[in-house]
Amino acid sequence: xxEKKSYFDMVRGQRKGLTSxxxxxxxxxxxxxxxxxxxxxxxxxxxxIILQGAPAISWEFISAMPSDGMRSGGILPAIxxxxxxxxxxxxxSIPPGIAAAVYLSEYAPDNRWTxxxxxxxxxxAGIPSVVYGLFGLGLFVLFLKFGTxxxxxxxxxxxxxxxxIISTGEEALRAVPSSxxxxxxxxxxxxxxxxxxxxxxxxxxGIITGVILGLQRxxxxxxxxxxxxxxxxxxxxxxxPFDATMALPYHLFVIxxxxxGMPIQIQYGTVLxxxxxxxxxxxxxxxxxxxxxxxxxx
Amino acid sequence: xxxxxxxxxxxxxxxxxxxxxxxxxxxxLICLFLIREGLPALSxxxxxxxxxxxxxxxxxxxxxLPLLTGSLIVTLGAVLIAVPLGVGTGVYIAEIxxxxxxxxxxxxxxxxAGIPSVVLGFMGIxxLSPFLRQSFNLPTGLTAFTGSxxxxxxxxxxxxxVTEDAMNAVPRSYREASLALGATRWQTIWGVTVPAxxxxxxxxxxxxxxxxxxxxxxxxxxxxxxxxxxSGLNALFLPVRTMTATIAxxxxxxxxxxxxxxxxxxxxxxxxxxxxxxxxxxFIVSHQRIKRAERLLS
Numbered sequence: 001x002x003e004k005k006s007y008f009d010m011v012r013g014q015r016k017g018l019t020s021x022x023x024x025x026x027x028x029x030x031x032x033x034x035x036x037x038x039x040x041x042x043x044x045x046x047x048x049i050i051l052q053g054a055p056a057i058s059w060e061f062i063s064a065m066p067s068d069g070m071r072s073g074g075i076l077p078a079i080x081x082x083x084x085x086x087x088x089x090x091x092x093s094i095p096p097g098i099a100a101a102v103y104l105s106e107y108a109p110d111n112r113w114t115x116x117x118x119x120x121x122x123x124x125a126g127i128p129s130v131v132y133g134l135f136g137l138g139l140f141v142l143f144l145k146f147g148t149x150x151x152x153x154x155x156x157x158x159x160x161x162x163x164x165i166i167s168t169g170e171e172a173l174r175a176v177p178s179s180x181x182x183x184x185x186x187x188x189x190x191x192x193x194x195x196x197x198x199x200x201x202x203x204x205x206g207i208i209t210g211v212i213l214g215l216q217r218x219x220x221x222x223x224x225x226x227x228x229x230x231x232x233x234x235x236x237x238x239x240x241p242f243d244a245t246m247a248l249p250y251h252l253f254v255i256x257x258x259x260x261g262m263p264i265q266i267q268y269g270t271v272l273x274x275x276x277x278x279x280x281x282x283x284x285x286x287x288x289x290x291x292x293x294x295x296x297x298x
Numbered sequence: 299x300x301x302x303x304x305x306x307x308x309x310x311x312x313x314x315x316x317x318x319x320x321x322x323x324x325x326x327l328i329c330l331f332l333i334r335e336g337l338p339a340l341s342x343x344x345x346x347x348x349x350x351x352x353x354x355x356x357x358x359x360x361x362x363l364p365l366l367t368g369s370l371i372v373t374l375g376a377v378l379i380a381v382p383l384g385v386g387t388g389v390y391i392a393e394i395x396x397x398x399x400x401x402x403x404x405x406x407x408x409x410x411a412g413i414p415s416v417v418l419g420f421m422g423i424x425x426l427s428p429f430l431r432q433s434f435n436l437p438t439g440l441t442a443f444t445g446s447x448x449x450x451x452x453x454x455x456x457x458x459x460v461t462e463d464a465m466n467a468v469p470r471s472y473r474e475a476s477l478a479l480g481a482t483r484w485q486t487i488w489g490v491t492v493p494a495x496x497x498x499x500x501x502x503x504x505x506x507x508x509x510x511x512x513x514x515x516x517x518x519x520x521x522x523x524x525x526x527x528x529s530g531l532n533a534l535f536l537p538v539r540t541m542t543a544t545i546a547x548x549x550x551x552x553x554x555x556x557x558x559x560x561x562x563x564x565x566x567x568x569x570x571x572x573x574x575x576x577x578x579x580x581f582i583v584s585h586q587r588i589k590r591a592e593r594l595l596s
Binding site for chain 2: 027038190275
């Protein structure tokens with residue numbers, strides 16, 4: 001039986017070999033396969049790390065200082081260090097990030113300067129993380145003489161985080177319908193009053209999601225803190241912003257490449273703690289986003 | 299409105315405007331510091347030896363050619379892996395995947411985006427490289443190819459999400475017209491939607507490439523740290539050393555202000571410039587798409 005040709009096939013000319021129905025099946029199967037190949041290693045990696053790391057996790061592991069050249073004991077200073085760095089990054093990146101997002105969404109005219117801001121922001125987001133490390137070393141550690149410290153590392157990480165906060169923040173602000181602004185202004189509110197009382201509260205979930213995603217990236221970074229604040233090993237917790245600190249990602253790098261004879265369990269335990277930390281942040285961001293979407297009335 | 303409030307409004311507006319220009323300030327500062335610390339390398343090391351093929355800083359050999367080619371090989375391998383998988387998965391998510399598949403695929407890709415690169419490097423050392431060494435019968439599993447595989451996966455989230463956005467930006471009417479002519483879904487995808495989204499997909503590839511070139515920790519941990527000039531195609535299965543890995547592994551040990559220090563900053567400048575070019579080209583390409591879409595729809 002001769003196959004019925006579609007107009008599409010007539011226009012493009014029937015190809016030799018498989019019929020278009022067969023091509024359809026093969027093509028869809030092929031793309032599904034690509035999807036599976038892409039995702040399978042991710043699932044495998046997660047499962048493997050959980051299985052290997054879980055036995056290492058104990059109260060002692062997350063609450064004790066390392067002992068015996070880090071080959072036993074816990075990873076408390078690395079956990080505390082990553083917390084400090086994340087808080088420091090939040091402190092330095094959130095206020096200017098949100099202000100810049102407000103500027104781009106609410107104030108910026110459509111002109112050359114605004115276009116320049118956008119191009120530089122894209123570039124800022126694309127700069128290799130190790131180059132941020134170089135910059136932090138040059139500006140914060142050496143030029144401003146902060147030394148290798150939590151302060152210098154947090155500042156370096158916050159510049160890296162800034163573009164994420166700005167672009168997600170701008171998107172959240174722009175999603176607020178313009179009628180909200182019009183009504184507020186028509187009631188006699190000034191521009192800033194409108195932004196503070198209407199636009200910012202309405203877009204808050206979106207802004208928070210962006211902030212957490214930015215901080216999550218910063219918390220897992222190693223290269224920017226390598227020469228700005230990370231310490232190989234410290235016998236005590238950092239006391240002040242000018243102290244260097246251990247950090248989970250750098251600690252993982254150290255124990256997996258620099259310390260011979262490291263028990264494999266401790267390594268997998270550290271990976272698991274780091275993953276729980278960063279993926280936990282991501283989960284929180286996702287939950288905030290989806291709950292806000294469900295509740296949104298506009 | 300009282301005089302005091304007017305002043306307050308003015309001050310706040312000025313602060314927000316200033317924050318808007320922060321990204322320009324930081325890109326300029328980064329550029330400035332890289333030049334300040336990196337350009338002296340040009341006067342301290344003769345150009346001919348800087349472009350030489352021997353990187354051996356202890357004996358004052360600062361040829362960055364092996365590092366450039368190292369980055370090139372790893373990036374090329376990673377792009378060859380990440381582009382088919384990433385674009386394929388992006389197209390699959392946007393066009394074919396049933397809802398249940400998307401509910402697995404999308405979160406997994408987001409999780410992958412959130413996994414710190416040091417974790418990928420760790421798994422590369424412990425799982426991937428022994429596996430590759432055995433299955434390809436290599437002297438060492440720490441090769442450019444190992445790096446390419448890991449970085450391929452590191453670039454996949456970027457490529458998938460930008461591809462997906464590009465596919466979703468294709469007007470519905472294109473698909474409807476194609477299906478109305480009797481084209482199958484597969485024919486519609488390859489004949490209509492993908493070509494219509496090609497500039498977006500190109501942007502995805504560029505951004506993925508930018509991600510790979512700048513990747514530091516994973517590549518440092520698994521590529522074997524051997525700054526040698528590749529001699530042929532088998533270089534993919536030999537140890538290499540990338541620019542990022544060189545900075546990350548040597549910056550901690552150099553004296554500030556030494557020639558070695560300046561050369562490392564110079565490499566940072568090269569990386570910064572490469573990232574700049576990639577991002578600006580991607581920006582221009584994606585903006586041409588917007589202009590073209592506006593012209594088509596008007």
